[in-house]
Amino acid sequence: MKHIDAHIHIERGEYTLNWINEFVGKAVSQDMSEIWLLEHCYRFSEFVPMYEGVCAHSNYIDEWFHRKAGVFSILDYLNLIEKVRNKNYPIDIKWGLEVCYFKKFENLIYTQTKDLRLDFLVGSTHFIDNFAFDHKQEHWDGVDVDKIFKHYFEISTDLANSGLFHGIAHPDSIKLFGHKPSFLLNPYYDKLADALAKNNMYAEMNSGCYLRCGCEIGMDVNMIKAMKSHGVRVLTASDAHIPEDTGDNIITMEKILNEVNE
Ligand SMILES: [Zn+2]
Ligand SMILES: [Zn+2]
Numbered sequence: 037m038k039h040i041d042a043h044i045h046i047e048r049g050e051y052t053l054n055w056i057n058e059f060v061g062k063a064v065s066q067d068m069s070e071i072w073l074l075e076h077c078y079r080f081s082e083f084v085p086m087y088e089g090v091c092a093h094s095n096y097i098d099e100w101f102h103r104k105a106g107v108f109s110i111l112d113y114l115n116l117i118e119k120v121r122n123k124n125y126p127i128d129i130k131w132g133l134e135v136c137y138f139k140k141f142e143n144l145i146y147t148q149t150k151d152l153r154l155d156f157l158v159g160s161t162h163f164i165d166n167f168a169f170d171h172k173q174e175h176w177d178g179v180d181v182d183k184i185f186k187h188y189f190e191i192s193t194d195l196a197n198s199g200l201f202h203g204i205a206h207p208d209s210i211k212l213f214g215h216k217p218s219f220l221l222n223p224y225y226d227k228l229a230d231a232l233a234k235n236n237m238y239a240e241m242n243s244g245c246y247l248r249c250g251c252e253i254g255m256d257v258n259m260i261k262a263m264k265s266h267g268v269r270v271l272t273a274s275d276a277h278i279p280e281d282t283g284d285n286i287i288t289m290e291k292i293l294n295e296v297n298e
Contacts, residue, residue: 039290041283042072043134043158043205043240043273047079051108051116053123058279060125066283070128072156072273075113077135078105082148086141093166100171110152117154132156134205136163137195145200158240159201161192161209170245173213185210185217189224196231204232206242206275208256212249225262233266241293243285244275254289260296 041063049055056073063071077083084106091098117131133152135145137159149157162170164187169175188210196204207228208221232239241254255263255270263270270293274284 038069042271062282072130074132081106130155160205203238212245225259229262229266238269240273242273
């Protein structure tokens with residue numbers, strides 16, 4: 037069986053072949069056959085304008101953003117990819133971008149990605165309007181959980197219908213701090229899965245939130261069922277941010293996916 041880790045960040049090291057070799061080495065030792073390497077789009081100056089609103093909304097996000105964002109130009113990344121593509125590796129390597137989805141910046145995303153010739157673009161709902169829900173538990177104080185969950189899935193469905201992406205990252209990461217809405221999420225899962233299927237997109241079974249917060253690993257079982265019943269391709273993904281985490285929990289998530297029936 038082919039083991040895939042479809043979401044690995046390279047952001048904590050230099051753009052060198054040695055750094056990439058560390059991910060490959062770990063992937064081989066974890067029995068992976070394919071790894072998908074990526075960067076957050078905000079690492080590149082070309083995407084910085086999308087974040088003005090979220091930075092203006094919160095000092096915490098403003099500080100976080102200015103520590104991490106706009107450190108390279110997308111050309112630096114393409115040069116690294118070219119260097120890696122010219123070498124031989126024992127496993128397949130795909131290259132992509134994780135793009136924060138903002139409906140009002142669909143044009144910017146389209147313009148900045150259309151000529152990059154990357155292997156994949158994965159869209160993420162990281163912001164609900166200006167609320168950066170996945171940074172700290174205490175940012176949820178006073179938040180209307182029902183409203184936020186509903187809006188999270190509406191934005192994610194817009195993401196799927198935007199036609200900009202090959203896949204959606206961690207499609208129920210809204211649960212990472214253990215919040216639960218008062219209503220059943222099944223209709224939202226169904227709507228999202230339908231939009232993903234119509235746009236020929238994959239969904240990630242992503243263990244990043246589990247690694248960070250110890251919440252349920254990957255997607256909710258009912259979301260897996262919705263993806264399966266709509267024929268959406270599900271890809272296992274570690275969301276590793278360091279080579280050591282490459283391939284983590286992939287086999288466990290494959291088992292879960294196999295056990296869940298429509
Ligand atoms: Zn993400
Ligand atoms: Zn990620």
